[in-house]
Amino acid sequence: KARGVFATLGEFPQGARSFRTVVCNHHSQPSSSMRQNTSMQRFGLVVHLLSVELRCLWLLYLSALLFLSSGTTTLLLFLRPTDVAQWCPAAKCRTSMQALRSCLQHGAFSALWSLDPNFYDLGQSCTEFHGDNFVGFINFALAGICLAVALLVVGTALKEGIPSATSGQYLMFTVFFVRKQALLRAVMWLGLVVMIGMMISVPFVVFFAIPLEVLDRVSIDRLQLVLAMLKTLVPSYATVFLVAWHLKDDPQMAVDFTCFVEPGIEVQRTWKNFLLQTNRECLEQISRAIVKAKYGDYEKLKSLLVTNDDKTMKKIVKRCNPNVCIRKASWSDLTAELAKSFLHESDSDESEAVHSAEH
Numbered sequence: 001k002a003r004g005v006f007a008t009l010g011e012f013p014q015g016a017r018s019f020r021t022v023v024c025n026h027h028s029q030p031s032s033s034m035r036q037n038t039s040m041q042r043f044g045l046v047v048h049l050l051s052v053e054l055r056c057l058w059l060l061y062l063s064a065l066l067f068l069s070s071g072t073t074t075l076l077l078f079l080r081p082t083d084v085a086q087w088c089p090a091a092k093c094r095t096s097m098q099a100l101r102s103c104l105q106h107g108a109f110s111a112l113w114s115l116d117p118n119f120y121d122l123g124q125s126c127t128e129f130h131g132d133n134f135v136g137f138i139n140f141a142l143a144g145i146c147l148a149v150a151l152l153v154v155g156t157a158l159k160e161g162i163p164s165a166t167s168g169q170y171l172m173f174t175v176f177f178v179r180k181q182a183l184l185r186a187v188m189w190l191g192l193v194v195m196i197g198m199m200i201s202v203p204f205v206v207f208f209a210i211p212l213e214v215l216d217r218v219s220i221d222r223l224q225l226v227l228a229m230l231k232t233l234v235p236s237y238a239t240v241f242l243v244a245w246h247l248k249d250d251p252q253m254a255v256d257f258t259c260f261v262e263p264g265i266e267v268q269r270t271w272k273n274f275l276l277q278t279n280r281e282c283l284e285q286i287s288r289a290i291v292k293a294k295y296g297d298y299e300k301l302k303s304l305l306v307t308n309d310d311k312t313m314k315k316i317v318k319r320c321n322p323n324v325c326i327r328k329a330s331w332s333d334l335t336a337e338l339a340k341s342f343l344h345e346s347d348s349d350e351s352e353a354v355h356s357a358e359h
Contacts, residue, residue: 041164048165061146068135071233072108088126112139132209145191152184166269168260171279199237202229255287259319266306293317
């Protein structure tokens, strides 16, 4: 009997539009070929995880990075007098206001990658901090958290033995169960704390870090500067924070997808879907097809799955009951439970076949 259904990234025929499905026979296929096949599956899984499933994480970090740079540039402009020649020795930065702002933006972005509170770059970007450069610490904290989340997700997927990027187990694991990992949830909450720290860092820096002589130079008090900065930056920072807050929520589906943890369920994925479609979008598409199949229309569901014989379709529709939420169980408990159920159904099917033959 075939031991499993594997989707590979290799061995593509010319012009193939979807992943080639290979049914591997454990007793006849050479072990070296099987190992190579498994390596390609794992490689495809890691590529999809990092480039598609975690793209919201990278975009969130990029947004936070740009907002930090923009906020730092705005603060530097607030604290500089109108006589640019007094504090900006770089001639290229004094040709226009846009040139000056570009120089300060370059200096603020460089400060993001420095842990020196007294960072300065007067010769190139007319940027100077007075013991108040904390954006570097915030940036490295966010980068470390994003890297930790990526390593945790990829490591957990490989540890749990997820077979391929087209398996039902992979869809279920990434959309539902990986979010329930205690360590990952702790890291995600830590990221939210850092995002909150990013939002309150402006009042903190203004009230406690900026020297009084710097404020006197531009004739502004601390409260006025805080209000001006909040008016400028809060909408952008709030947007980033709300996106991060939304990412912590578990998705809600109209179908119970726990049957997709069973081995052998593979989805059809074109190259376009592999590079662009998230697993959540894939499950939402399948859930709509299951609802249609519940009322007799199996065509859409068959087009989305590799194993699409009538018996498998009816089993999936029967188990994936519409309007039933995903049960809150651990990954290991659910896979063990479904494995027992799968074996029991296989034995029942064989017994029925024998009984029919004898009859």
